[in-house]
Amino acid sequence: MRLILTLSLLILFIHTALADETPSSEIINSVSHRQVKDGKLTVSDTLTIQINNRDGDDHAEILIPYSKGDKLSIGDAWIEDMSGNIIRKLKGKEILDRSFISNISLYEDDFVKEFELKHNQYPYKIVYSYKMTFNKFFQIASYDYRNKSRKIRNSTIIVETTEDQPIKYKQKNINNPKIETTAKTIRYIWQFSYDPLKGEVNASINNSKAPLLEIIPLHFTYGVSGSLENWQTFGNWVYRLNAGKDILPESETKKIDELLNGVKNDREKAKILYRYLQDYNRYINVKLNVGGLQTHSAEYVAINRYGDCKALTNYMQAILKYAGIKSYYTLINADDRVEDIDPDFASQAFNHVILTIPFGNDTTFLECTSNNLPFGYIHASIQNRKALLISEKNSRLITTPAQSPKDVLCNRNIITRLNTDNSARTEILITQRGVEYEAANYISTNINKNTVDKYIRNNILEGSFDLINFNFIKASRDSAKIQLQVECKMHSLYKKFGNNISITPYSLKIPYYENADKRIQDVQIDLPQYYEDSLVYEIPNATINKTPPNVQIITPYGHYLLQFEAKDNQFSVYKSILIKAGNYPLAEYGKFHEFIQQLRNLEIKNYYIEVL
Missing domain, CATH: 2.60.120.1130 (Jelly Rolls)
Known part of the structure:
Protein backbone atom coordinates (compact mmCIF):
# COMPACT_ATOMS: atom_id res chain seq x y z
CA MET A 1 0.00 0.00 0.00
CA ARG A 2 1.31 3.40 -0.87
CA LEU A 3 1.09 6.38 1.46
CA ILE A 4 -1.28 8.68 -0.46
CA LEU A 5 -1.54 12.09 1.18
CA THR A 6 -4.65 13.92 0.10
CA LEU A 7 -7.02 16.47 1.54
CA SER A 8 -9.23 13.64 2.72
CA LEU A 9 -6.72 13.09 5.54
CA LEU A 10 -7.91 16.37 7.02
CA ILE A 11 -11.51 15.25 7.27
CA LEU A 12 -12.62 13.47 10.42
CA PHE A 13 -13.97 10.12 9.33
CA ILE A 14 -17.51 9.22 10.30
CA HIS A 15 -17.96 5.92 12.07
CA THR A 16 -20.75 3.78 13.40
CA ALA A 17 -24.04 3.61 15.47
CA LEU A 18 -27.53 2.11 14.96
CA ALA A 19 -29.62 3.13 11.93
CA ASP A 20 -33.41 3.47 11.79
CA GLU A 21 -34.20 4.04 8.12
CA THR A 22 -35.32 1.27 5.77
CA PRO A 23 -32.25 -0.09 3.97
CA SER A 24 -32.03 0.18 0.19
CA SER A 25 -30.92 -3.45 0.15
CA GLU A 26 -30.32 -6.20 2.69
CA ILE A 27 -28.96 -9.71 2.84
CA ILE A 28 -31.86 -12.00 3.71
CA ASN A 29 -29.78 -15.13 4.04
CA SER A 30 -26.12 -16.02 3.57
CA VAL A 31 -24.75 -19.53 3.92
CA SER A 32 -21.01 -20.10 3.53
CA HIS A 33 -19.56 -23.60 3.70
CA ARG A 34 -15.76 -23.76 3.91
CA GLN A 35 -13.99 -27.10 3.75
CA VAL A 36 -10.31 -27.57 4.58
CA LYS A 37 -9.10 -30.81 3.05
CA ASP A 38 -5.84 -32.11 1.56
CA GLY A 39 -4.21 -28.70 1.85
CA LYS A 40 -6.95 -26.96 -0.12
CA LEU A 41 -9.78 -24.64 0.89
CA THR A 42 -13.13 -25.04 -0.89
CA VAL A 43 -15.71 -22.27 -0.40
CA SER A 44 -19.35 -22.77 -1.37
CA ASP A 45 -21.53 -19.68 -0.84
CA THR A 46 -25.25 -19.10 -1.39
CA LEU A 47 -26.76 -15.65 -0.89
CA THR A 48 -30.22 -14.13 -1.04
CA ILE A 49 -30.25 -10.35 -1.40
CA GLN A 50 -33.38 -8.22 -1.23
CA ILE A 51 -33.44 -4.97 -3.24
CA ASN A 52 -35.98 -2.64 -1.62
CA ASN A 53 -35.80 0.41 -3.91
CA ARG A 54 -33.90 1.96 -6.79
CA ASP A 55 -31.06 3.07 -4.50
CA GLY A 56 -30.31 -0.59 -3.86
CA ASP A 57 -29.81 -1.49 -7.53
CA ASP A 58 -26.04 -1.15 -7.16
CA HIS A 59 -26.15 -4.28 -5.03
CA ALA A 60 -27.76 -6.14 -7.92
CA GLU A 61 -24.39 -5.88 -9.64
CA ILE A 62 -22.53 -8.92 -8.31
CA LEU A 63 -18.72 -9.06 -8.34
CA ILE A 64 -16.81 -12.14 -7.18
CA PRO A 65 -13.04 -11.57 -7.09
CA TYR A 66 -10.46 -14.31 -7.43
CA SER A 67 -6.75 -14.72 -8.15
CA LYS A 68 -4.78 -16.66 -10.71
CA GLY A 69 -4.66 -20.28 -9.62
CA ASP A 70 -8.03 -20.16 -7.85
CA LYS A 71 -10.87 -22.15 -9.39
CA LEU A 72 -14.18 -20.24 -9.46
CA SER A 73 -17.49 -21.43 -10.84
CA ILE A 74 -20.81 -19.59 -10.74
CA GLY A 75 -23.80 -21.75 -9.85
CA ASP A 76 -27.47 -21.03 -10.39
CA ALA A 77 -28.60 -17.42 -10.09
CA TRP A 78 -32.00 -15.80 -10.54
CA ILE A 79 -34.40 -12.98 -9.67
CA GLU A 80 -37.53 -13.82 -7.71
CA ASP A 81 -40.47 -11.80 -6.42
CA MET A 82 -41.52 -11.59 -2.79
CA SER A 83 -43.66 -14.69 -3.17
CA GLY A 84 -40.71 -16.77 -4.34
CA ASN A 85 -41.71 -16.87 -8.01
CA ILE A 86 -38.71 -16.93 -10.34
CA ILE A 87 -38.77 -13.95 -12.69
CA ARG A 88 -35.56 -14.50 -14.62
CA LYS A 89 -32.58 -16.84 -14.50
CA LEU A 90 -29.00 -15.81 -15.18
CA LYS A 91 -27.55 -17.02 -18.46
CA GLY A 92 -23.94 -18.13 -18.78
CA LYS A 93 -23.19 -15.55 -21.47
CA GLU A 94 -24.16 -12.77 -19.02
CA ILE A 95 -21.18 -13.57 -16.78
CA LEU A 96 -18.17 -11.38 -17.54
CA ASP A 97 -14.64 -12.41 -16.61
CA ARG A 98 -12.06 -9.61 -16.49
CA SER A 99 -8.90 -8.35 -14.83
CA PHE A 100 -9.42 -6.69 -11.46
CA ILE A 101 -6.35 -4.47 -11.52
CA SER A 102 -6.36 -1.49 -9.16
CA ASN A 103 -5.54 2.05 -10.25
CA ILE A 104 -2.19 2.02 -8.40
CA SER A 105 -0.94 -1.20 -9.98
CA LEU A 106 1.15 -1.88 -13.05
CA TYR A 107 0.04 -5.50 -13.11
CA GLU A 108 -1.84 -7.89 -10.83
CA ASP A 109 -2.93 -11.52 -10.89
CA ASP A 110 -6.39 -10.54 -9.62
CA PHE A 111 -9.55 -11.10 -11.63
CA VAL A 112 -13.29 -10.81 -11.14
CA LYS A 113 -16.37 -12.55 -12.44
CA GLU A 114 -19.36 -10.25 -12.55
CA PHE A 115 -23.00 -10.29 -13.54
CA GLU A 116 -26.10 -8.18 -13.11
CA LEU A 117 -29.59 -9.19 -12.04
CA LYS A 118 -31.86 -6.14 -11.96
CA HIS A 119 -35.62 -5.82 -11.92
CA ASN A 120 -37.93 -2.83 -12.29
CA GLN A 121 -40.46 -3.72 -9.59
CA TYR A 122 -39.52 -3.33 -5.94
CA PRO A 123 -38.88 -5.08 -3.69
CA TYR A 124 -37.33 -8.10 -5.37
CA LYS A 125 -34.78 -10.76 -4.44
CA ILE A 126 -31.58 -12.03 -6.03
CA VAL A 127 -30.42 -15.57 -5.30
CA TYR A 128 -27.02 -16.81 -6.44
CA SER A 129 -24.33 -19.30 -5.51
CA TYR A 130 -20.71 -19.93 -6.39
CA LYS A 131 -17.89 -22.30 -5.55
CA MET A 132 -14.21 -21.43 -5.26
CA THR A 133 -11.19 -23.63 -4.56
CA PHE A 134 -7.93 -22.21 -3.21
CA ASN A 135 -4.75 -24.25 -3.67
CA LYS A 136 -2.89 -21.98 -1.24
CA PHE A 137 -4.32 -20.04 1.67
CA PHE A 138 -3.52 -18.79 5.15
CA GLN A 139 -6.98 -17.45 5.95
CA ILE A 140 -10.19 -19.47 5.98
CA ALA A 141 -12.71 -16.68 6.57
CA SER A 142 -12.77 -13.04 7.60
CA TYR A 143 -16.00 -11.20 8.46
CA ASP A 144 -15.61 -7.63 9.69
CA TYR A 145 -18.79 -5.55 9.73
CA ARG A 146 -17.46 -2.51 11.60
CA ASN A 147 -17.84 -0.26 8.56
CA LYS A 148 -20.53 -2.16 6.68
CA SER A 149 -23.84 -0.52 5.83
CA ARG A 150 -25.96 -3.46 4.66
CA LYS A 151 -28.34 -5.27 7.00
CA ILE A 152 -27.95 -9.04 7.37
CA ARG A 153 -30.99 -10.94 8.61
CA ASN A 154 -29.20 -14.26 8.88
CA SER A 155 -25.69 -15.45 8.17
CA THR A 156 -24.40 -18.98 8.67
CA ILE A 157 -20.72 -19.88 8.42
CA ILE A 158 -19.76 -23.56 8.41
CA VAL A 159 -16.12 -24.60 8.57
CA GLU A 160 -15.29 -28.26 8.12
CA THR A 161 -11.80 -29.57 8.82
CA THR A 162 -9.94 -32.59 10.15
CA GLU A 163 -7.92 -33.23 13.29
CA ASP A 164 -4.65 -33.07 11.34
CA GLN A 165 -5.58 -29.62 9.93
CA PRO A 166 -6.51 -27.63 13.06
CA ILE A 167 -7.90 -24.11 12.92
CA LYS A 168 -7.94 -21.05 15.16
CA TYR A 169 -10.60 -18.36 15.35
CA LYS A 170 -11.31 -15.00 16.95
CA GLN A 171 -14.81 -13.58 17.35
CA LYS A 172 -16.51 -10.47 18.75
CA ASN A 173 -20.22 -9.79 19.08
CA ILE A 174 -20.96 -13.29 17.75
CA ASN A 175 -22.07 -16.31 19.76
CA ASN A 176 -19.68 -19.22 20.17
CA PRO A 177 -19.86 -21.78 17.37
CA LYS A 178 -21.70 -25.05 17.58
CA ILE A 179 -19.07 -27.79 17.21
CA GLU A 180 -19.90 -31.16 15.70
CA THR A 181 -17.31 -33.95 15.74
CA THR A 182 -17.37 -37.14 13.70
CA ALA A 183 -14.78 -39.84 13.17
CA LYS A 184 -13.23 -37.93 10.28
CA THR A 185 -14.24 -34.27 10.54
CA ILE A 186 -14.82 -31.37 12.89
CA ARG A 187 -17.55 -28.88 11.94
CA TYR A 188 -17.81 -25.37 13.38
CA ILE A 189 -21.10 -23.54 12.80
CA TRP A 190 -21.59 -19.83 13.50
CA GLN A 191 -24.84 -17.90 13.10
CA PHE A 192 -25.40 -14.18 13.45
CA SER A 193 -27.38 -11.21 12.19
CA TYR A 194 -26.40 -7.58 11.83
CA ASP A 195 -28.22 -4.25 11.98
CA PRO A 196 -26.21 -1.63 10.12
CA LEU A 197 -24.77 1.28 12.01
CA LYS A 198 -25.18 4.97 11.32
CA GLY A 199 -22.51 7.63 11.58
CA GLU A 200 -21.05 8.82 14.85
CA VAL A 201 -17.95 11.00 14.87
CA ASN A 202 -14.80 9.15 15.95
CA ALA A 203 -16.69 6.07 17.15
CA SER A 204 -14.31 3.52 18.59
CA ILE A 205 -13.32 0.94 16.01
CA ASN A 206 -11.89 -1.29 18.71
CA ASN A 207 -15.01 -1.32 20.90
CA SER A 208 -17.48 -1.57 18.03
CA LYS A 209 -20.67 -3.56 18.51
CA ALA A 210 -20.51 -4.95 14.98
CA PRO A 211 -19.81 -8.66 14.36
CA LEU A 212 -16.24 -9.72 13.72
CA LEU A 213 -15.06 -13.25 12.95
CA GLU A 214 -11.67 -14.40 11.71
CA ILE A 215 -10.81 -18.04 11.05
CA ILE A 216 -7.31 -19.21 10.18
CA PRO A 217 -5.42 -22.50 9.74
CA LEU A 218 -2.84 -23.25 12.40
CA HIS A 219 -0.43 -24.52 9.71
CA PHE A 220 -0.32 -23.62 6.03
CA THR A 221 1.77 -23.63 2.88
CA TYR A 222 1.81 -20.38 0.94
CA GLY A 223 5.00 -20.02 -1.04
CA VAL A 224 6.75 -21.79 1.82
CA SER A 225 5.33 -23.66 4.80
CA GLY A 226 4.33 -21.56 7.77
CA SER A 227 2.52 -21.47 11.09
CA LEU A 228 0.08 -19.06 12.74
CA GLU A 229 0.71 -20.49 16.17
CA ASN A 230 1.97 -17.08 17.33
CA TRP A 231 3.40 -13.84 15.97
CA GLN A 232 6.95 -15.16 16.03
CA THR A 233 6.13 -18.16 13.84
CA PHE A 234 4.13 -16.00 11.43
CA GLY A 235 6.92 -13.42 11.17
CA ASN A 236 9.51 -16.12 10.68
CA TRP A 237 7.41 -17.41 7.75
CA VAL A 238 7.46 -13.92 6.19
CA TYR A 239 11.25 -13.90 6.57
CA ARG A 240 11.59 -17.24 4.78
CA LEU A 241 9.16 -16.14 2.07
CA ASN A 242 11.40 -13.18 1.22
CA ALA A 243 14.78 -14.80 1.85
CA GLY A 244 17.41 -14.22 -0.84
CA LYS A 245 15.73 -11.09 -2.25
CA ASP A 246 18.46 -8.70 -1.08
CA ILE A 247 21.09 -9.21 -3.81
CA LEU A 248 22.11 -5.99 -5.55
CA PRO A 249 23.67 -5.66 -9.03
CA GLU A 250 27.27 -4.47 -9.23
CA SER A 251 26.22 -1.15 -10.76
CA GLU A 252 24.16 -0.42 -7.64
CA THR A 253 26.90 -1.29 -5.17
CA LYS A 254 29.29 1.01 -7.03
CA LYS A 255 26.78 3.85 -6.76
CA ILE A 256 26.40 3.24 -3.01
CA ASP A 257 30.16 3.30 -2.58
CA GLU A 258 30.26 6.69 -4.33
CA LEU A 259 27.46 8.10 -2.21
CA LEU A 260 29.00 7.00 1.08
CA ASN A 261 32.60 7.81 0.29
CA GLY A 262 34.12 9.44 3.40
CA VAL A 263 30.93 9.16 5.49
CA LYS A 264 31.58 7.50 8.87
CA ASN A 265 28.34 7.92 10.85
CA ASP A 266 25.74 5.16 10.32
CA ARG A 267 22.78 7.48 10.77
CA GLU A 268 24.17 9.88 8.19
CA LYS A 269 24.79 6.96 5.82
CA ALA A 270 21.18 5.82 6.24
CA LYS A 271 19.91 9.35 5.57
CA ILE A 272 21.95 9.62 2.35
CA LEU A 273 20.67 6.25 1.14
CA TYR A 274 17.07 7.14 2.03
CA ARG A 275 17.32 10.29 -0.07
CA TYR A 276 18.75 8.19 -2.89
CA LEU A 277 15.73 5.88 -2.58
CA GLN A 278 13.34 8.85 -2.71
CA ASP A 279 15.03 10.65 -5.58
CA TYR A 280 15.45 7.74 -7.98
CA ASN A 281 12.57 5.35 -7.30
CA ARG A 282 8.80 5.53 -7.42
CA TYR A 283 5.85 3.58 -6.13
CA ILE A 284 4.04 1.20 -8.50
CA ASN A 285 2.23 -1.94 -7.40
CA VAL A 286 3.09 -5.19 -9.19
CA LYS A 287 1.41 -8.31 -7.78
CA LEU A 288 2.07 -11.77 -9.23
CA ASN A 289 1.60 -15.26 -7.76
CA VAL A 290 2.33 -14.75 -4.05
CA GLY A 291 3.17 -11.12 -4.86
CA GLY A 292 0.58 -9.80 -2.48
CA LEU A 293 2.88 -10.97 0.31
CA GLN A 294 6.23 -11.76 -1.29
CA THR A 295 8.53 -8.91 -2.26
CA HIS A 296 10.21 -8.39 -5.59
CA SER A 297 13.98 -8.54 -5.37
CA ALA A 298 16.25 -5.60 -4.64
CA GLU A 299 17.78 -6.18 -8.07
CA TYR A 300 14.33 -5.74 -9.67
CA VAL A 301 13.98 -2.29 -8.06
CA ALA A 302 17.56 -1.29 -8.87
CA ILE A 303 16.97 -2.06 -12.56
CA ASN A 304 13.39 -0.80 -12.99
CA ARG A 305 13.43 2.03 -10.44
CA TYR A 306 9.97 1.25 -9.11
CA GLY A 307 8.21 -1.11 -6.74
CA ASP A 308 5.43 -1.45 -4.20
CA CYS A 309 5.80 -0.97 -0.44
CA LYS A 310 7.30 -4.45 -0.04
CA ALA A 311 9.80 -4.09 -2.89
CA LEU A 312 10.91 -0.56 -2.00
CA THR A 313 11.31 -1.49 1.67
CA ASN A 314 13.25 -4.64 0.78
CA TYR A 315 15.45 -2.59 -1.57
CA MET A 316 16.13 -0.02 1.16
CA GLN A 317 16.98 -2.83 3.56
CA ALA A 318 19.35 -4.33 0.96
CA ILE A 319 21.30 -1.12 0.32
CA LEU A 320 21.57 -0.53 4.08
CA LYS A 321 22.84 -4.08 4.51
CA TYR A 322 25.50 -3.46 1.87
CA ALA A 323 26.50 -0.34 3.82
CA GLY A 324 26.81 -2.43 7.00
CA ILE A 325 23.63 -1.12 8.68
CA LYS A 326 21.17 -3.57 10.22
CA SER A 327 17.47 -2.96 9.56
CA TYR A 328 14.21 -4.90 9.76
CA TYR A 329 11.37 -5.38 7.29
CA THR A 330 8.25 -4.48 9.32
CA LEU A 331 4.57 -5.20 8.65
CA ILE A 332 2.03 -2.59 9.74
CA ASN A 333 -1.61 -1.66 9.18
CA ALA A 334 -1.46 1.81 7.62
CA ASP A 335 -4.75 3.58 8.19
CA ASP A 336 -6.14 6.79 9.65
CA ARG A 337 -7.73 4.71 12.45
CA VAL A 338 -5.56 2.82 14.94
CA GLU A 339 -6.82 -0.75 15.11
CA ASP A 340 -5.80 -2.98 18.00
CA ILE A 341 -3.67 -6.02 17.21
CA ASP A 342 -4.43 -9.06 19.37
CA PRO A 343 -1.11 -10.24 20.85
CA ASP A 344 -2.56 -13.74 21.28
CA PHE A 345 -3.98 -14.18 17.76
CA ALA A 346 -1.46 -14.09 14.94
CA SER A 347 -2.91 -13.40 11.50
CA GLN A 348 -2.35 -11.34 8.36
CA ALA A 349 -3.58 -8.15 10.01
CA PHE A 350 -1.42 -5.78 7.96
CA ASN A 351 -1.61 -3.91 4.66
CA HIS A 352 1.71 -2.11 4.45
CA VAL A 353 5.46 -2.47 5.02
CA ILE A 354 7.93 -0.01 6.56
CA LEU A 355 11.56 -0.34 7.61
CA THR A 356 12.85 -0.31 11.20
CA ILE A 357 16.47 0.76 11.89
CA PRO A 358 17.86 0.45 15.43
CA PHE A 359 20.53 3.08 16.14
CA GLY A 360 21.63 2.21 19.66
CA ASN A 361 18.86 3.45 21.95
CA ASP A 362 17.16 5.32 19.12
CA THR A 363 14.92 3.46 16.68
CA THR A 364 14.15 5.03 13.31
CA PHE A 365 11.19 4.08 11.10
CA LEU A 366 11.27 4.72 7.36
CA GLU A 367 8.30 5.12 5.02
CA CYS A 368 9.82 3.87 1.76
CA THR A 369 6.95 4.74 -0.63
CA SER A 370 7.08 8.52 -0.18
CA ASN A 371 9.28 10.78 -2.29
CA ASN A 372 9.04 13.79 0.02
CA LEU A 373 8.66 12.80 3.68
CA PRO A 374 11.61 13.53 6.00
CA PHE A 375 14.00 10.82 7.12
CA GLY A 376 12.49 9.01 10.10
CA TYR A 377 9.16 10.83 10.00
CA ILE A 378 6.30 8.89 11.64
CA HIS A 379 3.26 9.87 9.60
CA ALA A 380 -0.35 9.76 10.75
CA SER A 381 -1.16 6.44 9.08
CA ILE A 382 1.52 4.47 10.93
CA GLN A 383 1.84 6.27 14.27
CA ASN A 384 1.00 4.71 17.66
CA ARG A 385 0.16 1.14 16.64
CA LYS A 386 1.44 -2.40 16.76
CA ALA A 387 3.67 -3.62 13.93
CA LEU A 388 5.36 -6.93 13.24
CA LEU A 389 9.14 -6.69 13.05
CA ILE A 390 10.44 -9.49 10.82
CA SER A 391 13.52 -11.38 11.91
CA GLU A 392 14.90 -14.77 10.93
CA LYS A 393 14.15 -16.39 14.29
CA ASN A 394 12.89 -13.60 16.54
CA SER A 395 10.00 -11.85 14.80
CA ARG A 396 7.94 -9.87 17.29
CA LEU A 397 5.31 -7.19 17.78
CA ILE A 398 6.59 -3.68 18.40
CA THR A 399 4.85 -0.33 18.83
CA THR A 400 5.52 2.73 16.67
CA PRO A 401 5.79 6.11 18.42
CA ALA A 402 2.71 8.29 18.83
CA GLN A 403 2.51 11.79 17.43
CA SER A 404 2.54 14.14 20.42
Missing part, protein backbone atom coordinates in the same frame (compact mmCIF):
# COMPACT_ATOMS: atom_id res chain seq x y z
CA PRO A 405 0.79 17.50 20.64
CA LYS A 406 4.04 19.31 19.79
CA ASP A 407 4.41 17.07 16.72
CA VAL A 408 1.05 18.25 15.35
CA LEU A 409 1.09 21.89 16.53
CA CYS A 410 -0.17 24.22 13.79
CA ASN A 411 0.25 27.99 14.03
CA ARG A 412 -1.46 30.91 12.34
CA ASN A 413 0.06 34.38 12.54
CA ILE A 414 -2.47 36.79 11.09
CA ILE A 415 -2.21 40.54 10.60
CA THR A 416 -5.49 42.21 9.62
CA ARG A 417 -5.82 45.84 8.57
CA LEU A 418 -9.46 46.86 8.73
CA ASN A 419 -10.78 49.19 6.02
CA THR A 420 -13.59 51.66 6.45
CA ASP A 421 -15.88 49.65 4.13
CA ASN A 422 -15.97 46.63 6.53
CA SER A 423 -13.45 44.75 4.42
CA ALA A 424 -9.90 43.97 5.50
CA ARG A 425 -6.49 43.28 4.07
CA THR A 426 -5.12 40.13 5.68
CA GLU A 427 -1.65 38.62 5.71
CA ILE A 428 -1.25 35.13 7.12
CA LEU A 429 1.73 32.91 7.87
CA ILE A 430 0.64 29.35 8.56
CA THR A 431 2.96 26.69 9.96
CA GLN A 432 1.65 23.17 9.50
CA ARG A 433 2.76 20.01 11.32
CA GLY A 434 1.43 16.50 11.68
CA VAL A 435 -1.33 15.40 9.36
CA GLU A 436 -1.82 19.03 8.27
CA TYR A 437 1.83 19.11 7.20
CA GLU A 438 1.41 15.85 5.28
CA ALA A 439 -1.48 17.27 3.26
CA ALA A 440 0.14 20.67 2.66
CA ASN A 441 3.43 19.02 1.73
CA TYR A 442 1.62 16.89 -0.84
CA ILE A 443 -0.20 19.90 -2.29
CA SER A 444 3.01 21.92 -2.48
CA THR A 445 4.56 19.35 -4.83
CA ASN A 446 1.71 19.79 -7.33
CA ILE A 447 0.85 23.46 -6.97
CA ASN A 448 -2.45 24.45 -8.54
CA LYS A 449 -4.15 27.71 -7.54
CA ASN A 450 -7.64 26.20 -7.50
CA THR A 451 -6.49 23.32 -5.30
CA VAL A 452 -4.66 25.67 -2.94
CA ASP A 453 -7.67 28.02 -2.81
CA LYS A 454 -9.92 25.09 -1.88
CA TYR A 455 -7.41 23.84 0.69
CA ILE A 456 -7.24 27.28 2.36
CA ARG A 457 -11.02 27.63 2.48
CA ASN A 458 -11.56 24.13 3.85
CA ASN A 459 -8.73 24.01 6.37
CA ILE A 460 -7.28 27.41 7.19
CA LEU A 461 -9.65 30.31 6.72
CA GLU A 462 -13.42 30.58 6.90
CA GLY A 463 -15.67 33.39 5.76
CA SER A 464 -15.91 35.39 2.55
CA PHE A 465 -12.58 36.39 1.02
CA ASP A 466 -10.63 36.78 -2.21
CA LEU A 467 -7.32 34.97 -2.41
CA ILE A 468 -4.73 37.42 -3.72
CA ASN A 469 -1.49 35.53 -3.36
CA PHE A 470 0.08 32.48 -1.71
CA ASN A 471 3.51 30.95 -1.34
CA PHE A 472 4.71 27.68 0.19
CA ILE A 473 7.92 27.89 2.22
CA LYS A 474 9.71 24.61 2.73
CA ALA A 475 12.44 24.17 5.29
CA SER A 476 15.08 21.49 4.73
CA ARG A 477 13.84 18.16 3.37
CA ASP A 478 14.36 16.68 6.83
CA SER A 479 12.01 19.17 8.48
CA ALA A 480 8.52 17.91 9.42
CA LYS A 481 6.85 21.27 8.94
CA ILE A 482 5.86 23.50 6.07
CA GLN A 483 4.79 27.14 5.96
CA LEU A 484 2.27 28.86 3.75
CA GLN A 485 2.09 32.60 3.22
CA VAL A 486 -1.35 33.87 2.24
CA GLU A 487 -2.53 37.32 1.27
CA CYS A 488 -6.25 37.93 0.87
CA LYS A 489 -9.05 40.47 1.08
CA MET A 490 -11.68 39.65 3.68
CA HIS A 491 -15.30 40.74 3.24
CA SER A 492 -17.74 41.73 6.02
CA LEU A 493 -15.18 40.99 8.72
CA TYR A 494 -16.51 43.53 11.21
CA LYS A 495 -19.38 45.85 12.02
CA LYS A 496 -19.30 49.16 13.88
CA PHE A 497 -22.06 50.33 16.20
CA GLY A 498 -21.15 53.78 17.51
CA ASN A 499 -18.07 53.23 19.68
CA ASN A 500 -18.44 49.44 19.62
CA ILE A 501 -16.94 47.11 17.02
CA SER A 502 -17.98 43.48 16.46
CA ILE A 503 -15.24 41.41 14.78
CA THR A 504 -15.92 38.03 13.21
CA PRO A 505 -13.23 35.63 14.52
CA TYR A 506 -10.91 33.51 12.41
CA SER A 507 -12.59 30.35 13.63
CA LEU A 508 -11.04 26.92 13.66
CA LYS A 509 -13.19 23.97 12.68
CA ILE A 510 -14.16 21.94 15.73
CA PRO A 511 -15.88 18.63 14.91
CA TYR A 512 -19.57 18.29 15.73
CA TYR A 513 -20.37 15.45 18.13
CA GLU A 514 -23.80 14.01 18.87
CA ASN A 515 -25.64 15.10 22.00
CA ALA A 516 -25.01 12.87 25.00
CA ASP A 517 -28.52 11.38 24.93
CA LYS A 518 -28.03 10.28 21.29
CA ARG A 519 -24.54 8.80 21.51
CA ILE A 520 -24.19 5.02 21.82
CA GLN A 521 -20.50 4.37 21.05
CA ASP A 522 -17.24 5.07 22.83
CA VAL A 523 -14.97 7.81 21.45
CA GLN A 524 -11.62 6.99 19.85
CA ILE A 525 -9.39 9.93 18.90
CA ASP A 526 -6.15 8.63 17.43
CA LEU A 527 -4.39 11.94 16.78
CA PRO A 528 -4.23 15.05 18.96
CA GLN A 529 -5.30 18.37 17.47
CA TYR A 530 -3.26 21.36 18.60
CA TYR A 531 -3.55 24.90 17.25
CA GLU A 532 -2.13 28.27 18.27
CA ASP A 533 -3.15 31.61 16.78
CA SER A 534 -1.51 35.01 17.11
CA LEU A 535 -3.84 37.63 15.63
CA VAL A 536 -3.34 41.37 15.27
CA TYR A 537 -6.15 43.67 14.11
CA GLU A 538 -5.28 47.25 13.12
CA ILE A 539 -8.33 49.50 13.65
CA PRO A 540 -8.26 52.68 11.51
CA ASN A 541 -8.71 56.08 13.20
CA ALA A 542 -9.38 54.63 16.65
CA THR A 543 -7.88 53.94 20.06
CA ILE A 544 -9.04 50.73 21.72
CA ASN A 545 -10.55 51.33 25.14
CA LYS A 546 -12.00 47.96 26.17
CA THR A 547 -11.48 44.31 25.15
CA PRO A 548 -13.37 41.07 25.95
CA PRO A 549 -12.48 39.05 29.07
CA ASN A 550 -9.88 36.29 28.76
CA VAL A 551 -11.00 32.66 28.66
CA GLN A 552 -9.29 29.58 30.12
CA ILE A 553 -10.72 26.07 30.01
CA ILE A 554 -8.60 23.10 31.13
CA THR A 555 -10.04 19.57 31.13
CA PRO A 556 -8.74 15.98 30.86
CA TYR A 557 -9.76 16.14 27.17
CA GLY A 558 -7.77 19.24 26.26
CA HIS A 559 -7.70 22.98 26.78
CA TYR A 560 -8.87 26.28 25.34
CA LEU A 561 -7.04 29.53 26.06
CA LEU A 562 -8.10 32.94 24.72
CA GLN A 563 -6.25 36.12 25.67
CA PHE A 564 -6.82 39.72 24.51
CA GLU A 565 -4.57 42.79 24.56
CA ALA A 566 -4.94 46.31 23.22
CA LYS A 567 -2.42 49.04 22.49
CA ASP A 568 -3.40 52.23 20.69
CA ASN A 569 -5.20 51.06 17.52
CA GLN A 570 -3.99 47.44 17.69
CA PHE A 571 -6.19 44.66 19.05
CA SER A 572 -4.24 41.41 19.68
CA VAL A 573 -5.62 37.94 20.25
CA TYR A 574 -3.76 34.82 21.36
CA LYS A 575 -5.57 31.49 21.11
CA SER A 576 -4.54 27.95 21.98
CA ILE A 577 -6.71 24.87 21.37
CA LEU A 578 -5.76 21.30 22.26
CA ILE A 579 -7.97 18.24 21.79
CA LYS A 580 -6.07 15.28 23.19
CA ALA A 581 -5.80 11.86 21.63
CA GLY A 582 -7.52 9.23 23.74
CA ASN A 583 -10.20 6.62 24.18
CA TYR A 584 -13.21 7.85 26.11
CA PRO A 585 -15.91 5.43 27.27
CA LEU A 586 -19.58 6.20 26.83
CA ALA A 587 -19.91 6.71 30.61
CA GLU A 588 -17.89 9.94 30.42
CA TYR A 589 -19.09 11.09 27.02
CA GLY A 590 -21.26 13.80 28.60
CA LYS A 591 -18.21 15.60 30.03
CA PHE A 592 -16.28 15.17 26.79
CA HIS A 593 -19.20 16.54 24.76
CA GLU A 594 -19.53 19.52 27.11
CA PHE A 595 -15.88 20.43 26.48
CA ILE A 596 -16.28 20.14 22.70
CA GLN A 597 -19.43 22.28 22.75
CA GLN A 598 -17.65 24.98 24.74
CA LEU A 599 -14.94 25.06 22.07
CA ARG A 600 -17.48 25.22 19.25
CA ASN A 601 -19.44 28.02 20.89
CA LEU A 602 -16.34 30.08 21.65
CA GLU A 603 -14.99 29.66 18.13
CA ILE A 604 -18.04 31.26 16.53
CA LYS A 605 -18.47 34.03 19.12
CA ASN A 606 -17.65 37.52 17.82
CA TYR A 607 -15.08 39.72 19.55
CA TYR A 608 -16.62 42.93 20.91
CA ILE A 609 -14.31 45.86 21.55
CA GLU A 610 -14.89 49.50 22.52
CA VAL A 611 -12.98 52.30 20.81
CA LEU A 612 -12.50 56.00 21.42
